[in-house]
Amino acid sequence: MATATDASGLSLSEQLAGATLPRWAPWVAAVAAVGLALLLTTFTGLAGTAGIAVVSVLLFVVLQTWWSFKVEGRRHAKDRLATTLIYSSFLLAATPLVLILGTVVVKGLKVLDIGFLTHSMRNINTSKPGGGIYHAMIGTIQQVGIAAMIGVPIGILVAIYLVEYGARGRLARSISFFIDVMTGVPSIVAGLFVYTAFVLTLGFERSGFAASLALTILMIPIMVRSTEEMLRLVPNELRESAFALGVPKYITILKIVMPTALTGIVTGAMLAIARVTGETAPLLLTTFLSQSINTNPFSDPQAAIPTFIWDQIGTGNDASIDRAWAGALTLILLVVLLNVAARLLARFNRVK
């Protein structure tokens, strides 16, 4: 079909929809913006990758919006402006993530090796290279393990109450509300609470176990929320069929509902564990730093990976900062592995 044109020389689609910029327009604007920014570096004080990037984006925004305003009108110019801002906000968020992961990997690999993973800091001169994170790994595994052993069952039970028993009763609603509020309790306050209750009031010593209790408090709300979500995904027909066969409610929950939601619950538990593994603040208040291996979480100081990093940063010389980066890499690997494993598990075994 031939394009109909009127006296003004506009095509039919242009008369109906208004003029639009060609598809290559953003690319041209982008190239022009970067070019202008590079040009500015020779005439003004502009320098540095970050500075050039920011100025380029600003120039791009101005150029494209002005061009679009001239050709397409105000509404489309606004739309293009918003689209650019939304895309760049994502880039803005991805930048620190890439920078953080990149820095941790590059600086961490300097020291991280088998020796680092299998030695403690006992009898190590902290201003010299050497030593390792073994004692802290034992501490983290024990503390987080104990926290999970207490926190995961409690979290699952609370979720079962909320979904299976509480219905929309007043108790269930207030528990649900306070679970949400508990999610926002700062980790240092959890540490303060365990210190006041467990150490000051009950008279126990600061230990790995005290740290576990603080981590438990942080874990419960995350566990409840994820389990609750999974239990709600279990179709009601399954429960009803069991009831119709005369199966008691608790057996229905334990043998029908829980197995159906199991992978989701395991995923939730792994994410909750990953969340508390990196917690530093509560550990600082509830256990003392240690340079040696201590396999008993119930007495004496016990190290953990986050407090190991804190300690090495505090020492502040080149060798200890290197160890801090290696510790950070170990921690991030642990957390990311837990996260990725949880996501993969969730992906391949969705509740149907």
Add this chain to the structure above:
Amino acid sequence: MSATPLLEPVPTVPVASAIRGDSVRAGDKWFRRLSAGAGVLVLVIMAAIALFLVWKAAPALRANTVNFFTTQDWSPDTTGAAAFGIAALAFGTIISSVIAMTLAVPVGFGIALFISHYAPRRLATLLGYIVDLLAAVPSIIFGLWGLQFLMPHSIGLMQWLNDHLGFIPLFRNTTGLYTRSLAIASIVLAIMILPTVSAISREVFNQVPRAHIEAALALGATRWEMVRTAIFPFGRPGMISAAMLGLGRALGETIAVALLISPAFRISWHISDPGGTTFASNIALKWGDAGTIGLGALIASGLVLFIITLLVNMAARIIIERRREFSGAN
């Protein structure tokens, strides 16, 4: 198949009570009590946190010789003349959190919009994971990175702000030093709360009914006009909650701030100067060498932090709860 029978022997109970339902079976009763008990435990923990903090803070507050709320000093372990107050802590906490929010909230909404309505569908899930990954990075790593990477790299920006916008007190630097300041702590806090803000607002943006979106587009709205007329009005309570939950996280952040600032107990609007302090970072930094009154004083400041975050979180939840009821009524 497992060998355990699914069915319990029913005939042992009288017919009438068997018909009445599950409450007659002992196992059911106990399981119900167990799960309800776990639920009540949550309420008990929340109440216990408040009670224990009040109880253990009281002696220090009684020993305090100056006004707890208006004093900027923090010397609780001076024998016979304990003098500590939260004025500087409150100022540092609030200003760093507010700056973090100002930086993170618009970007967080942008990310949420990008993932929910701008990015291609297949890509969106992956991008969601990436943002969630940012949430999984422990705060000590943010602190270490901020200290070793961001701080040296941000000096140029701080200098530029001082040179060109120095007439605004917030950007003015009075010392010529640009490290270990509240400003850098605020930037790191902003990065840390981004995933919180974007995750929650993404959730509400995804819930906007398709009909609203299609109606807007059918009326000839551009994509941005659709966002403004269909997505924002529907998502507003969720967006407010997202911002407030981000604020809650920033208020309570300890380790990253503790690593970045060099604590100074005075109120100063020149946030790019070295100095500043916050509730949470002060507890972590002063804990090691605090005496009896010192610990009590830190617990008292922790109590104030607990109350502030509690109020912020409760408000956020109530706002998002109202929306849930509202959309349920439709």
